[in-house]
Each structure stands twice: as structure tokens, then as C-alpha cells.
Amino acid sequence: MSTQPQRKSFFLQESFSRRSFLKTAATAFAASGGLGLGACGSSLSGTGKNGTSGTVTIWDRSGDLFQVFDATIASFNKKYPDITVKHVPVDVDSKLPSTLATGVNVPDGAFYEDNNLPVLAAHYYDITDWIQPYTKDIVPFKLRVNTHNGRIFGIPWDLDPGLLYYREDMLQGAGVDPASIETYDDLIAAAHKLQEKFGPTCKPIHLEQDPGVSQLWVEMFANQQGVSMVNEEGKLQIDSQPYLNIMNFLNRVRTENIGTRAVYISPGDVAAVENNQIAFYPWAIWAVYGPDLLFKKTRGKWRAMPLPAWKKGGARGAVMGGSSFIIPKKAKNPHLAWLFYEHLVFSPEGYTHVYGPNKIYPGGLNTSLPSYLPALKKQLFQNPEGLGNQNLWEVATGTVKDIPGNFTYAPWYNQAISYFGANIQLLLDGKLTPEQVLQKSASQIQTNLIARQ
Structure with missing residues (x-):
């Protein structure tokens, strides 16, 4: 333990997330009278779990992103009508570590902050073979933080320039x-x-x-x-x-x-x-x-x-920050989870629905960028009024080439x-x-x- 006096921190816990911090800080601000706001994973090669029917259980945090991800299920089911997506709102930071450790009621996929990924690396599936067709088009920084011992076990999602x-x-x-x-x-x-x-x-x-x-x-x-x-x-x-x-x-x-x-x-x-x-x-x-x-x-x-x-x-x-998706080693339907995340992250229908104008964010999701380079070719979210309608997409995507990957x-x-x-x-x-x-x-x-x- 440190001998220094400790300051109160939103992050002094086993795992933390910037989205949880934003939610906590916004709640505190609203209470003050401000504006209220609603690697050693198992290899997938040869598993034989490559069907396209069944039920897949996906964990995400409750709130805005849960609703945005939930709205992509309809377009996913147009591709895979025989896959039922059981989308569950969960306090991922507190529940995922203990669930993976016990192996009981393990989801097929879950959202997780990048800084938390290495802690549970032994409990993730090795998805290297499945993600290989996309690796050359993923921002190097994001690919790196999802790679351990030369193998990839996380699906990179958002980029936070x-x-x-x-x-x-x-x-x-x-x-x-x-x-x-x-x-x-x-x-x-x-x-x-x-x-x-x-x-x-x-x-x-x-x-x-x-x-x-x-x-x-x-x-x-x-x-x-x-x-x-x-x-x-x-x-x-x-x-x-x-x-x-x-x-x-x-x-x-x-x-x-x-x-x-x-x-x-x-x-x-x-x-x-x-x-x-x-x-x-x-x-x-x-x-x-x-x-x-x-x-x-x-x-x-x-x-x-x-x-x-x-x-x-x-x-x-x-x-500064970022998050990805993981597929647990003990998932019942890992391939179905991969298909869902492949749609969400790498297909135009998926990333356009998440980042473009939608019911949750009428102007689109502008607090991050996709980490998939083809998704950056066309502006997805609208110019934010808070910045005087400046083209934030252009400014942010213009920095991506300069982000060190190591x-x-x-x-x-x-x-x-x-x-x-x-x-x-x-x-x-x-x-x-x-x-x-x-x-x-x-x-x-x-x-x-x-x-x-």
C-alpha cells in the first residue's frame, strides 16, 4: 500500500471506465443544480462452433450506448435471421471479472474498457483467425491494446483521439x-x-x-x-x-x-x-x-x-481511453458473438447505425470515432452545435494518422x-x-x- 495520503478518486477501484466516470460526474453536476442527463485465450481454430443459428448473449452497460447497440440488432437479424440476440444491461465492471473467474453464467460477448483488458486476458477467446481479414484496416493503437503475446483476443471498438x-x-x-x-x-x-x-x-x-x-x-x-x-x-x-x-x-x-x-x-x-x-x-x-x-x-x-x-x-x-469487445473463453456460442461484433464494428450498416444520426443521438455519436479505418472515410456524425457547428469529424480524423501505435x-x-x-x-x-x-x-x-x- 502507498504511504501517501490518498485522494478520493472515481477511479480507485479494481477496474474503471471513462463512461462510468462521465455518468457519475454528470450526476454530481445535476445534483448541484446543473443540467441533468438522462493472453492465453483459447484458440478458435478447429472449435467447430461456426454455425449461424442459436442464441447469443451480449452484455453491455445500461444507458445510452446500450440503446444504440440494441438498435443494431434489427439490421444484424436481416443478415442472420436464425440468430437470437439476448442483449443484457449489466454493470460490466463489477460483474464481468467474477463471472469469468467462476465460469458460471458467462455471456458470449461483453463490452470492456481497454485499460481493463489485460487483467482478464486468460479468460478470453483467441480471435486472431476470425479478425485477420480486418487487421490491416484497424487503427494500429487499437489493434495493439487488443493483442497479447502476438495473438488478438479483443474486437477493437471506439477510438478516442x-x-x-x-x-x-x-x-x-x-x-x-x-x-x-x-x-x-x-x-x-x-x-x-x-x-x-x-x-x-x-x-x-x-x-x-x-x-x-x-x-x-x-x-x-x-x-x-x-x-x-x-x-x-x-x-x-x-x-x-x-x-x-x-x-x-x-x-x-x-x-x-x-x-x-x-x-x-x-x-x-x-x-x-x-x-x-x-x-x-x-x-x-x-x-x-x-x-x-x-x-x-x-x-x-x-x-x-x-x-x-x-x-x-x-x-x-x-x-485517451477507449473500449473494445471481448468473447469469453467459456462462451457457449463464441462464433455467434463474433458474427454480431463483426456486423457492429466492421459492416457499414453496423458502424453507420452506431455513429450516424439515430434515435438516441439525433446528431450521431460524437464522443469517439470508429477504430476501423474504412468507417472514417465518410463523415458519420453531424457538426456539433456546442462547437459552433465546427466539423469535429474532420479535425479528429485528421489526427488518426499521427497516433503512435506502440x-x-x-x-x-x-x-x-x-x-x-x-x-x-x-x-x-x-x-x-x-x-x-x-x-x-x-x-x-x-x-x-x-x-x-
Whole structure:
């Protein structure tokens, strides 16, 4: 256990999901008077389970995505009229681990966050042979996080590109051209110009205060530089120059007093946004959730652009979060589950129904992108009003080619929040230096997590 005092985190649990976090944070915001919102898997070759009739049980979280996925069943049944889809709303994070461990009432397929995938890898089917026709057309990052020991056992679903959200009107008022923000040094310089224009209460750059979310956030910055907490061989990479670049950036924002520290979309964060205190949000595409659904005064004033680079001319693409689908090793009908996910992820009928305008999202699902490259060729969701009808699809898809593919989630990723996530917060408290954050986190993870595997 860490000897450091622990901060309350939405993510200090066995597994976490950004969608659960969004739901929890939105509930807290509504309660405050804000807007209420409704690898060693078994190989499939030679199993003999390749029929096209029967019942397939699919687990998804209740809520918006469940309804979106549910609506694709009709088009699936046009292809496979003899397959009955039993679509079950489940608290996947809490129920899936114990179900896979006991082998009792195991579903045929389930939705799962990418950071949670390695923990239960031994319980997944090896789908390498089935997915092979599509692998060359899957975003490399997503294929990598679903691959263990050279075999594929997850069906990549959404891609969550990192973007820089900014207040267009505030930048115009301060004479800052968004195109001039090419590097993180440029972002700091722009933040100073905004503060000079709008006064000391304007601290333009969002600094994440939740330990779990801040670790996810930092991993986006790391992915942009082509690294992750561990490499493919499991070697720890935290105490390295790319991570030091990130810590130095966060420390500069803190010491130069140009950052507002808050939990993403918490009541305090939304208030700071609405009071013109925050003008820059380097985050995943799903931050559009704020301008679209939470922000009232500043709705329509936000825009998106690629992340700044760590050095001029460097990569401006990265990923923050994401989810996939898994087929349990003990599934009764694994091939039927594969057919369902093949339809959902890789067929135009499937991904168009999910991401295009639908009953749940009249303008389409705009908080992520498909990870299947052919699905990116034609705009699926509409331009969001929260961004002044900017073409978010064009901005986000334009970064995909720059997303480094060599990213690995450690099986102890969630447990590392008690160390790395907590130490990032100590940096923002001014209690640790950038170097100390990395050295201390690496030592704690090595001793308390890696050595005990």
C-alpha cells in the first residue's frame, strides 16, 4: 500500500471506465443544480462452433450506448435471421471479472474498457483467425491494446483521439491565432497572453485533479510521444524523458499560475469554464460532452484542434481511453458473438447505425470515432452545435494518422493510480518535483505491483 495520503478518486477501484466516470460526474453536476442527463485465450481454430443459428448473449452497460447497440440488432437479424440476440444491461465492471473467474453464467460477448483488458486476458477467446481479414484496416493503437503475446483476443471498438479544445472568442480577444499553437511551449505562451488580456482570475489551462483521470490524461501525453507506462515486454518506462517532458509541462502550468485545477466536468470545473477562467482543454474527443450538453453560457464558443506537439514538427495525435469487445473463453456460442461484433464494428450498416444520426443521438455519436479505418472515410456524425457547428469529424480524423501505435496497458494499470496518479497530484500540490514524481512512482510500482505479480 502507498504511504501517501490518498485522494478520493472515481477511479480507485479494481477496474474503471471513462463512461462510468462521465455518468457519475454528470450526476454530481445535476445534483448541484446543473443540467441533468438522462493472453492465453483459447484458440478458435478447429472449435467447430461456426454455425449461424442459436442464441447469443451480449452484455453491455445500461444507458445510452446500450440503446444504440440494441438498435443494431434489427439490421444484424436481416443478415442472420436464425440468430437470437439476448442483449443484457449489466454493470460490466463489477460483474464481468467474477463471472469469468467462476465460469458460471458467462455471456458470449461483453463490452470492456481497454485499460481493463489485460487483467482478464486468460479468460478470453483467441480471435486472431476470425479478425485477420480486418487487421490491416484497424487503427494500429487499437489493434495493439487488443493483442497479447502476438495473438488478438479483443474486437477493437471506439477510438478516442486527443484534441485541444479552446475558446475561440477568448483567443480572438487576446490576439492569439490558434494556428500559432504548434507546441506545448506555444500553449503556455498563449495562456499567458489570455491572462494578460482577461486578468489574473483567468487561468486558462485545465489541470486535472482526480488521480485516476490524471493518470489517464498523462498516458495520452505519453502515447503522443510513442511510449506508455510499460513497453511490450512489460518493462517500466515511467522514469524516462517523455514522462519528464509531461511533468515539466504540468509543473510550469502550476508554477506560472496559468492553470485551473479541477475534476473534469465537476460543478467547480463547469463553473470555471462558464466564468471564462478556463480557455484550453487538452483532452480526448469526448470532452465535446461539455460544450454540447453541460455548458450554457459558453456553448457554441468552443472549438477543437489537434494537440500541440512536444517539439516543433512532432506528432500531434494521441489517444485517451477507449473500449473494445471481448468473447469469453467459456462462451457457449463464441462464433455467434463474433458474427454480431463483426456486423457492429466492421459492416457499414453496423458502424453507420452506431455513429450516424439515430434515435438516441439525433446528431450521431460524437464522443469517439470508429477504430476501423474504412468507417472514417465518410463523415458519420453531424457538426456539433456546442462547437459552433465546427466539423469535429474532420479535425479528429485528421489526427488518426499521427497516433503512435506502440502502446501497452499494464495488467496493474488501475492499481498504479494509488502511486502514479497520486504522485501527479502531489506535483500539482507543489510537494514533489517532476523528477521525484517519476522516481517515486517507478519505485512504488516496481516494489508493490511488478515484484508481486
